[in-house]
Amino acid sequence: MSLGNIRQGKLRLQKWYLATSDKERKKMVRELMQVVLARKPKMCSFLEWRDLKVVYKRYASLYFCCAIEGQDNELITLELIHRYVELLDKYFGSVCELDIIFNFEKAYFILDEFLMGGDVQDTSKKSVLKAIEQADLLQEEDESPRSVLEEMGLA
Amino acid sequence: MGTQCTGTGSWPNCSTSTCWATPPTLDSDLSQGIQPVQGLALCTLSTMGSAEMCRDLAPEVEKLLLQPSPYVRKKAILTAVHMIRKVPELSSVFLPPCVHLLHERHHGILLGTITLITELCERSPAALRHFRKVVPQLVQILRTLVTTGYSTEHSISGVSDPFLQVQILRLLRILGRNHEESSETMNDLLAQVATNTDTSRNAGNAVLFETVLTIMDIRSAAGLRVLAVNILGRFLLNSDRNIRYVALTSLLRLVQSDHSAVQRHRPTVVDCLQETDASLSRRALELSLALVNSSNVRAMMQELQAFLESCPPDLRADCASGILLAAERFAPTKRWHIDTILHVLTTAGTHVRDDAVANLTQLIGGAQELHAYSVRRLYNALAEDISQQPLVQVAAWCIGEYGDLLLEGNCEEIEPLQVDEEEVLALLEKVLQSHMSLPATRGYALTALMKLSTRLQGDNNRIRQVVSIYKSCLDVELQQRAVEYDTLFRKYDHMRAAILEKMPLVERDGAQADEEAKESKAAAQLSEAVPAPTEPQASQLLDLLDLLDGASGDAQHPPPLDPSPGGALVYLLDLPCAPPPPAPIPDLKVFEREGVQLNLSFIRPPENPALLLITATATNSSEGDVTDFICQAAVPKSLQLQMQAPSGNTVPARGGLPITQLFRILNPNKAPVRLKLRLTYNHFHQSVQEIFEVNNLPVESWQ
Numbered sequence: 037m038s039l040g041n042i043r044q045g046k047l048r049l050q051k052w053y054l055a056t057s058d059k060e061r062k063k064m065v066r067e068l069m070q071v072v073l074a075r076k077p078k079m080c081s082f083l084e085w086r087d088l089k090v091v092y093k094r095y096a097s098l099y100f101c102c103a104i105e106g107q108d109n110e111l112i113t114l115e116l117i118h119r120y121v122e123l124l125d126k127y128f129g130s131v132c133e134l135d136i137i138f139n140f141e142k143a144y145f146i147l148d149e150f151l152m153g154g155d156v157q158d159t160s161k162k163s164v165l166k167a168i169e170q171a172d173l174l175q176e177e178d179e180s181p182r183s184v185l186e187e188m189g190l191a
Numbered sequence: 192m193g194t195q196c197t198g199t200g201s202w203p204n205c206s207t208s209t210c211w212a213t214p215p216t217l218d219s220d221l222s223q224g225i226q227p228v229q230g231l232a233l234c235t236l237s238t239m240g241s242a243e244m245c246r247d248l249a250p251e252v253e254k255l256l257l258q259p260s261p262y263v264r265k266k267a268i269l270t271a272v273h274m275i276r277k278v279p280e281l282s283s284v285f286l287p288p289c290v291h292l293l294h295e296r297h298h299g300i301l302l303g304t305i306t307l308i309t310e311l312c313e314r315s316p317a318a319l320r321h322f323r324k325v326v327p328q329l330v331q332i333l334r335t336l337v338t339t340g341y342s343t344e345h346s347i348s349g350v351s352d353p354f355l356q357v358q359i360l361r362l363l364r365i366l367g368r369n370h371e372e373s374s375e376t377m378n379d380l381l382a383q384v385a386t387n388t389d390t391s392r393n394a395g396n397a398v399l400f401e402t403v404l405t406i407m408d409i410r411s412a413a414g415l416r417v418l419a420v421n422i423l424g425r426f427l428l429n430s431d432r433n434i435r436y437v438a439l440t441s442l443l444r445l446v447q448s449d450h451s452a453v454q455r456h457r458p459t460v461v462d463c464l465q466e467t468d469a470s471l472s473r474r475a476l477e478l479s480l481a482l483v484n485s486s487n488v489r490a491m492m493q494e495l496q497a498f499l500e501s502c503p504p505d506l507r508a509d510c511a512s513g514i515l516l517a518a519e520r521f522a523p524t525k526r527w528h529i530d531t532i533l534h535v536l537t538t539a540g541t542h543v544r545d546d547a548v549a550n551l552t553q554l555i556g557g558a559q560e561l562h563a564y565s566v567r568r569l570y571n572a573l574a575e576d577i578s579q580q581p582l583v584q585v586a587a588w589c590i591g592e593y594g595d596l597l598l599e600g601n602c603e604e605i606e607p608l609q610v611d612e613e614e615v616l617a618l619l620e621k622v623l624q625s626h627m628s629l630p631a632t633r634g635y636a637l638t639a640l641m642k643l644s645t646r647l648q649g650d651n652n653r654i655r656q657v658v659s660i661y662k663s664c665l666d667v668e669l670q671q672r673a674v675e676y677d678t679l680f681r682k683y684d685h686m687r688a689a690i691l692e693k694m695p696l697v698e699r700d701g702a703q704a705d706e707e708a709k710e711s712k713a714a715a716q717l718s719e720a721v722p723a724p725t726e727p728q729a730s731q732l733l734d735l736l737d738l739l740d741g742a743s744g745d746a747q748h749p750p751p752l753d754p755s756p757g758g759a760l761v762y763l764l765d766l767p768c769a770p771p772p773p774a775p776i777p778d779l780k781v782f783e784r785e786g787v788q789l790n791l792s793f794i795r796p797p798e799n800p801a802l803l804l805i806t807a808t809a810t811n812s813s814e815g816d817v818t819d820f821i822c823q824a825a826v827p828k829s830l831q832l833q834m835q836a837p838s839g840n841t842v843p844a845r846g847g848l849p850i851t852q853l854f855r856i857l858n859p860n861k862a863p864v865r866l867k868l869r870l871t872y873n874h875f876h877q878s879v880q881e882i883f884e885v886n887n888l889p890v891e892s893w894q
Contacts, residue, residue, distance in 0.1 A: 053238075078432075080436045080468055080470065081432075111393055111400050111434070112357045115347060115394055119347075152266060155303070155306045156354050156358075157266065157269060157299055158265060158299035159302060159352050159355060160299070170227065171227050
C-alpha cells in the first residue's frame with residue numbers, strides 16, 4: 037500500500053509498504069499521478085490501476101491516494117484516509133499544504149503512529165495524538181534548551 | 192536514540208546494503224524499556240526489516256507481545272505480522288500468543304491480533320484449522336461491539352469502531368469459507384450486523400459492505416444470501432456514487448451464482464446505465480447484459496438500444512456486441528432478431544464486430560418468410576444513410592438477392608412501398624460511387640447490381656453500362672469482377688440466369704472449419720519437425736551401409752531421427768478419419784539367441800504408400816536379464832531410414848517388458864526392402880554383438 041499527496045503533479049509524501057526498487061517506485065508514482073489527475077470531479081473515488089485498486093480523495097489542493105489489493109474494502113479505506121487527514125488537522129490545527137511541506141517528518145511520524153506495515157495500529161484518534169504529543173515532548177527534552185548566546189556565555 | 196529513527200518512511204528499502212540499522216542497535220532499542228524508543232524500533236523493523244533481522248529479533252518482539260504497555264504491544268503485534276510475511280517459519284513463534292491476546296479489551300491490541308491471526312490463517316491451512324475454534328469468541332467480540340460497545344473514542348458517525356468490525360468480518364470470512372460449522376456459528380451475527388448497522392454515512396456502509404462480502408463467501412443460509420444481495424440493491428439507490436460503484440462491482444461477481452436474487456434489482460441496474468461516471472455506466476452495462484434472459488429480453492433490449500444511441504463512444508462497441516450476442520441467444524422471433532440487428536447496425540454500425548454482416552445475411556437467408564420484409568426495411572435504411580458500412584453491405588446483398596420482392600409492392604408488415612427499378616439501381620450506383628464506401632462494400636454493390644439484371648423486368652442497359660465502366664476501375668478486385676460480369680453479359684448470356692440464381696443457405700459450421708484448419712496446421716508442423724541428423728549415429732550407419740552397398744559411398748546416408756519428444760511419429764499415425772486399414776502384413780521373426788528374440792511388425796499407412804513403418808520388438812524368455820540393448824539398422828541407398836529412440840534398453844528375464852523401437856522407411860520407388868541389423872547387448876554377464884541381414888521381408892511391405 038502506498039500513500040501520496042499530489043497537487044498539480046507535485047508529490048509531497050509517499051509511504052511504501054511493499055519492497056520495490058527506487059526506479060520502479062518513480063515509475064509507479066508518475067503513472068499513478070497521471071491517472072489520478074486525469075479524473076474529473078464527478079467521478080467516483082475508486083479506480084483500477086495495474087492489478088490494484090486505488091482509492092483517492094481530494095482535500096483542498098491535495099489528493100490522498102491509497103493503493104489496495106483486490107480483496108480489500110474500498111469504503112473502509114476512504115475512512116482510513118479521512119482519519120489520517122483528521123489526525124493531521126488536529127495536530128497542526130487546520131492543516132494546510134504548507135504545514136505538510138515544512139513539517140513532512142511530522143506527517144510521516146503521524147502516519148507511522150496510525151498505520152504499521154499498512155495495517156491500522158490504533159483506532160482511537162485520542163490515543164494516536166497522545167503518542168505524538170509524548171514523542172514531541174521527548175524530543176524537546178532531549179534537545180539542548182540553551183541558545184547560542186547562552187552557550188557562548190553571553191546571556 | 193529517538194531521533195535515529197525519524198523519517199523512516201523516506202529510507203530505501205532494506206534490500207540495499209546501505210541500511211545501517213544493524214540488529215545489535217535495534218536489539219538494544221527494543222529491550223531497553225523506553226516505550227517511544229521501542230515503538231520506533233518496532234516501526235523500523237516492520238517497515239524495512241530484512242529476513243535475517245526478523246529471525247534475529249523475533250524473540251525480542253515475542254517478549255514485547257506480553258508487556259503490560261498497550262502502546263508497545265500493539266506495535267509488537269503488527270511487527271510480528273511483517274515478520275511472518277518475511278519469514279513464514281516464524282508463524283510457529285507468533286501463533287501461540289494469539290488466543291490469549293484475543294481476550295484483550297484494548298482496541299489497538301485486538302485489531303492487531305486479528306490482523307495477525309488473519310495473516311497466519313492465510314499462510315497455513317493448519318493455522319486455519321487451529322483458529323476455527325475461536326470463531327465463537329470472534330462472534331462474541333463483534334456482537335459486543337455492535338450492541339453495547341459504544342465508545343465515542345473509537346466510533347465514527349455512530350458506528351462502533353468500524354475498522355475493528357471490518358477486520359473481524361474479514362477474519363470470519365476466511366474461517367467460515369468452505370466450513371459448514373463455522374458458517375453456521377456466525378450466521379445470526381451476520382444477519383444482526385446486516386440489519387442493524389446505520390447506513391447514513393460511509394462508515395456504516397463500509398461495515399455493511401464487508402458483511403455482504405463475508406455472507407457471500409461462506410456457507411450461509413439462502414435467506415442470508417438474499418439479504419446480502421438486497422443490501423447491494425439498496426446500495427444502488429444510494430446517492431453516494433462510491434457506494435453505487437462497489438454495489439455494481441459486487442453484483443457483477445454474484446450475477447452468475449445468485450442470478451434470481453440479482454434479477455430482482457434489474458430495474459435499478461438499468462437505471463444506472465445513465466450514470467455520468469463511465470466506470471459506473473460500464474459496470475451497469477455489463478451487469479445489464481448478464482441479466483438478460485428469455486423472459487425479459489424484449490424489455491431489456493429496448494433499454495439497451497436506447498442506451499446504445501446515447502452512450503459514450505468507448506462503450507459503444509461493447510454495447511453493440513453485447514446486444515447482438517444477447518439477441519442471438521434469446522431472440523423470441525426471427526423478425527425481432529432481424530429488427531434488432533438492423534437497429535444496431537443503423538445506430539452503431541462502425542462499432543460492430545466483423546462477423547455481424549455474415550451473421551445477418553445468414554439469418555435473413557434462412558428466414559424465407561421474412562425476405563420481403565427484410566429487403567424493404569434494408570432498402571429504407573439504405574436510402575436514408577449509406578455511410579454505415581456493415582449496414583450498406585447487408586442491404587446491398589439483400590437487394591441483390593431479393594430485388595424482385597422489393598418491387599412487388601406488397602408486404603403486410605410494413606407500409607406499402609412503391610419503389611421503381613430506376614430508384615433501386617440509382618441507390619446501388621450511389622453506393623458504388625460514394626467515397627465513404629469501402630472496397631468490400633463496393634464489391635457487394637456491384638454484385639447486387641449484377642444479380643438484379645435477372646430479377647428486374649426492365650432492360651439491362653443501365654446495369655451493363657455500370658459494369659462496363661468498372662472494367663477500368665483502379666481497384667483490382669472490382670475490376671476483375673466487372674470484367675467477369677461483362678463477359679457474362681456478352682458471351683455467356685445464356686448462363687447468366689442460372690449463375691445469378693438465389694443463393695442456397697450457407698452451412699453455418701465456421702467453428703468446424705476452424706478445427707480442421709488447426710489440425711492440418713498441427714500435422715504440417717509435426718512433419719516439419721523432423722530434426723537434423725546427428726553425427727555419431729550417422730557414421731556408424733555409414734559403416735553398415737558400406738557393407739550393404741559397397742560402391743559409391745556418397746553422403747546420401749539416411750538421416751536418423753533424434754529421439755523426438757512424445758512419440759511425434761506415432762502421432763502422425765493417428766491421422767483423423769483414416770479409412771479402415773488393409774489386411775495386416777504378417778510379422779517376421781528375424782533373430783533368436785538363447786531366449787532373446789527380435790520380431791518385426793509392419794504397417795503401411797494407406798494415405799502414404801511410400802511409407803513403411805516397422806516396429807522392432809525385443810523379447811526375453813531366458814532366465815537372465817538383457818541390458819544395454821542397442822539396435823542399429825541400415826537400408827539400401829534407394830531407401831530412406833529414420834529411427835525413433837527405443838522404449839528402453841533393458842528386457843527383464845522371463846518374459847519381462849519388451850523393448851520396442853520404430854523404424855520409418857521411405858520407399859517411393861517400391862524397391863525391395865532389405866535391412867541390415869546390428870544388435871549389441873549384455874546377457875548372462877557377457878557382451879553380445881550380432882550383425883545380420885534381413886532379406887525375407889514380406890512382399891506386401893514394399894510392393
